[in-house]
Amino acid sequence: MPDQxxxxxxxxxxxxxxxxxxxxxxxxxxLGGIFEFYDLFFTGYVAPGMVGDGLFxxxxxGFLAGLSVLxxxxxxxxxxxxxxxxxxxxxxxxxxxxxxxxxxxxxGSLLWYMVCTAIMAFQTSxxxxxxxxxxxxxxxxxxxxxxxxxxxxIIPRGERGKAFAVNQFITFLVVPxxxxxxxAMKGSKPFGLDYWRVLILIGSVGAVVVFALxxxxxxxxxxxxxxxxxxxxxxxxxxxxxxxxxxTGAALPPLxxxxxxxxxxxxxxxxxxxxxxxxxxxxxxxxxxxxxGFYGFAAWVPTLLIHRGITVTHSLEYxxxxxxxxxxxxxxxxxxxxxxxxxxQIIGALVVMTVVxxxxxxxxxxxxxxxxxxxxxxxSNVMSFAYHGYQPELYPTRIRARAVGFVYxxxxxxxxxxxLAIGVLLARYGVxxxxxxxxxxxxxxxxxxALGPSTRGLALEQINH
Numbered sequence: 001m002p003d004q005x006x007x008x009x010x011x012x013x014x015x016x017x018x019x020x021x022x023x024x025x026x027x028x029x030x031l032g033g034i035f036e037f038y039d040l041f042f043t044g045y046v047a048p049g050m051v052g053d054g055l056f057x058x059x060x061x062g063f064l065a066g067l068s069v070l071x072x073x074x075x076x077x078x079x080x081x082x083x084x085x086x087x088x089x090x091x092x093x094x095x096x097x098x099x100x101x102x103x104x105x106x107x108g109s110l111l112w113y114m115v116c117t118a119i120m121a122f123q124t125s126x127x128x129x130x131x132x133x134x135x136x137x138x139x140x141x142x143x144x145x146x147x148x149x150x151x152x153x154i155i156p157r158g159e160r161g162k163a164f165a166v167n168q169f170i171t172f173l174v175v176p177x178x179x180x181x182x183x184a185m186k187g188s189k190p191f192g193l194d195y196w197r198v199l200i201l202i203g204s205v206g207a208v209v210v211f212a213l214x215x216x217x218x219x220x221x222x223x224x225x226x227x228x229x230x231x232x233x234x235x236x237x238x239x240x241x242x243x244x245x246x247x248t249g250a251a252l253p254p255l256x257x258x259x260x261x262x263x264x265x266x267x268x269x270x271x272x273x274x275x276x277x278x279x280x281x282x283x284x285x286x287x288x289x290x291x292x293g294f295y296g297f298a299a300w301v302p303t304l305l306i307h308r309g310i311t312v313t314h315s316l317e318y319x320x321x322x323x324x325x326x327x328x329x330x331x332x333x334x335x336x337x338x339x340x341x342x343x344x345q346i347i348g349a350l351v352v353m354t355v356v357x358x359x360x361x362x363x364x365x366x367x368x369x370x371x372x373x374x375x376x377x378x379x380s381n382v383m384s385f386a387y388h389g390y391q392p393e394l395y396p397t398r399i400r401a402r403a404v405g406f407v408y409x410x411x412x413x414x415x416x417x418x419x420l421a422i423g424v425l426l427a428r429y430g431v432x433x434x435x436x437x438x439x440x441x442x443x444x445x446x447x448x449x450a451l452g453p454s455t456r457g458l459a460l461e462q463i464n465h
């Protein structure tokens with residue numbers, strides 16, 4: 001009976017019509033995701049300040065955005081600490097949301113990030129910065145896994161695609177904001193602090209605001225039902241139904257028959273069982289491949305532009321223009337996110353990225369480079385929201401966070417080493433060498449996703465039955 005009750009809880013969520021009530025929850029959850037993107041993208045913008053203050057030594061070529069002409073060896077440890085923390089957070093601690101709940105871990109990881117990042121901002125040695133960067137990265141890694149899991153479980157099945165598009169639109173808004181703040185504050189000392197310290201602290205201050213807002217987010221009813229807390233799950237769903245009914249002024253649609261999820265121990269080892277092994281392998285390889293194109297381009301835009309004959313000053317200006325395009329990929333995706341099969345969206349975006357990076361490597365005219373850069377960014381962000389929605393759909397509630405954490409962790413690990421590989425390729429073979437590297441990775445991603453199951457319009461319980 002508990003299994004059938006859990007299935008009924010899920011069916012009641014899936015029948016909800018579009019409403020401000022549910023979308024408010026999605027927006028509040030998405031605000032938490034801002035900090036992963038803020039944290040990742042501010043790295044390139046704080047680098048000059050850290051090196052200028054002598055915290056890292058200028059000895060060999062660095063490999064991050066904004067460092068196109070800056071020679072940094074020590075800063076590489078800061079970059080590695082970033083992705084190492086994200087990897088540990090996603091792989092080792094991502095599973096805590098399956099044990100302690102989506103809301104509790106979402107709130108806890110946000111608090112973790114807020115405190116650790118604030119401490120990091122006041123460190124006075126490169127080693128201390130690396131240590132706190134790693135610790136803060138663990139919290140961010142946990143947070144992103146939890147957000148993807150949370151959204152997939154609380155949004156009605158007919159709006160899951162759009163929910164992830166909106167989620168990514170909100171988080172990507174921070175990318176041009178970081179570029180603008182870094183440009184506006186560079187060389188200044190707001191509040192008597194180095195500008196790069198203020199850039200870091202802004203993330204913590206923003207997290208405080210989101211931490212206050214998260215009180216409006218309920219726990220996932222699916223998770224509660226899975227853990228036998230039926231009364232709590234029923235109370236949350238009943239409250240959402242009441243608010244949606246009052247908002248729309250109409251009765252809810254009839255409840256559709258629902259099949260319960262198959263039982264399991266809820267262990268991480270289940271992702272290697274025959275039922276899910278294929279999905280785990282596909283998504284793990286895909287994550288390693290997709291990040292080469294996604295961050296390989298985004299983090300190297302200024303450098304790639306310089307290698308195509310653009311001056312340093314203009315490369316940063318053009319990179320800012322390209323950065324502005326980041327939120328518009330997911331915004332465009334809200335139009336088709338639930339009308340086109342999820343895997344088709346991912347494959348289509350990867351095809352565009354493959355073609356565009358090849359054209360970019362052969363172009364030299366600034367308007368063409370900017371246009372291609374914008375197109376690549378739009379496609380990569382369509383790919384991003386689509387696969388972030390696709391991953392949690394492929395696993396049942398009992399292991400959803402564990403599974404997403406495992407497969408997504410490989411993208412964090414790959415990102416750390418992809419930067420090194422691109423640096424070597426760029427030095428030896430120029431932009432064409434980098435383009436071939438990215439294109440091959442995109443083809444691998446296409447091959448993997450093509451092997452995955454279809455999910456559009458299906459209840460999570462159907463996909464995993």
